[in-house]
Amino acid sequence: YDVIHAHWIIPQGLVATLVRSIGRFKLAIVVTSHGADLFALNGKILTWLKRKVVKSSDKITVVSSTMKSYCVRELNVSSEKVIVQSMGVDLQNRFTINPAKKRNPFGLVFVGRLVEKKGAKYLIDSLPKVLSRYPQVHLLIIGDGTLEFSLKAQVESLSLMKNVTFLGAMQNSQIPNYLNENSIAVVPSIVEDNGDQEGLGLVIVEAIGCGCTVIASDLPAIRDVVSDGHTGVLVESKSSDALAAAIIKIIENPELQQMIKENAKNYVNDKFDWRGVGQRYNEILSSFPGKSCD
Numbered sequence: 001y002d003v004i005h006a007h008w009i010i011p012q013g014l015v016a017t018l019v020r021s022i023g024r025f026k027l028a029i030v031v032t033s034h035g036a037d038l039f040a041l042n043g044k045i046l047t048w049l050k051r052k053v054v055k056s057s058d059k060i061t062v063v064s065s066t067m068k069s070y071c072v073r074e075l076n077v078s079s080e081k082v083i084v085q086s087m088g089v090d091l092q093n094r095f096t097i098n099p100a101k102k103r104n105p106f107g108l109v110f111v112g113r114l115v116e117k118k119g120a121k122y123l124i125d126s127l128p129k130v131l132s133r134y135p136q137v138h139l140l141i142i143g144d145g146t147l148e149f150s151l152k153a154q155v156e157s158l159s160l161m162k163n164v165t166f167l168g169a170m171q172n173s174q175i176p177n178y179l180n181e182n183s184i185a186v187v188p189s190i191v192e193d194n195g196d197q198e199g200l201g202l203v204i205v206e207a208i209g210c211g212c213t214v215i216a217s218d219l220p221a222i223r224d225v226v227s228d229g230h231t232g233v234l235v236e237s238k239s240s241d242a243l244a245a246a247i248i249k250i251i252e253n254p255e256l257q258q259m260i261k262e263n264a265k266n267y268v269n270d271k272f273d274w275r276g277v278g279q280r281y282n283e284i285l286s287s288f289p290g291k292s293c294d
Helices: 009-023 044-056 065-074 120-133 148-157 172-181 202-209 240-252 254-271 274-285
Strands: 003-007 028-033 059-062 082-084 104-111 138-142 164-168 182-187 213-217 233-235
Touching: 003 009, 003 274, 009 028, 009 044, 028 044, 059 065, 059 274, 065 082, 104 120, 104 172, 104 202, 104 240, 120 138, 120 148, 120 240, 138 172, 148 164, 172 182, 172 202, 182 202, 182 240, 202 213, 202 254, 213 240, 213 254, 233 240, 240 254
Parallel strands: 003 028, 028 059, 059 082, 104 138, 104 182, 138 164, 182 213, 213 233
Antiparallel strands: none
16 A cells, blocks of 8 residues: 555554565555544643654645644644645535425524534524524424433423424435425534534535525534635534524525525535545645555
8 A cells, every 4th residue: 555544543543654664665654634533632631642643744635724723733733744625525416406305595504423522502592592483484404412301401491393394314315305204403512611613514514505505503613614704604612592683684684695605605616525635645645755545
């Protein structure tokens, strides 16, 4: 092999650098961090290991600009060694607009693991204020996780059972159907107390590809996809009131919604489509002397 491309700093990046060191193999190592491995694995030993891996690898790719800043600042990596390159989304065949689907103008959809950093509880808390204006609004929650029970209890305590449906986890191939049937995708992510946060949030790109207007928390990584008022709407993190106001604003302004959707579709097609991302990774992996990924 000429190049090892290890996804996640720990454990895969650690294993790759150890194997090369022990076996004295003449190969290049590219390590890709997706977010949680960079932000959440802290403490003296884990931070030391992360620094060891990134310094031992030949190149680091990260999926957002805020992750690059973190690598340079916290892991003492040279800026030239870190490349910002997201993963890709199939925007040509899978996450596309289906004109045969009837879109619900009052339909909201959340796609993600039901864990703290995804912020679903703030979205649920925003619904009473939204429903006071538009009682026909309905939220679909796609995903499962450790907070599923508490989120369902929250829905019951707020008497939202008729307006919220939990669909559970599903295959990636099924998700476009629901994105095409709803108008607004909400991504209420937060930064956890341990520092864990979104690396990028490709669910935003998937939703845009299917024709949804995205409302998302104003977090550094999310800004790589969402420009407020241009390709989506950004709101204060952990603010149910801000989420409610944004949802109402989008429902009440179909012209703004259409403009945002068109801008966003053009942006993600250029930056996040699988074919373009694949070509850029080909260039990264082929950039070492004597190596080729053709």
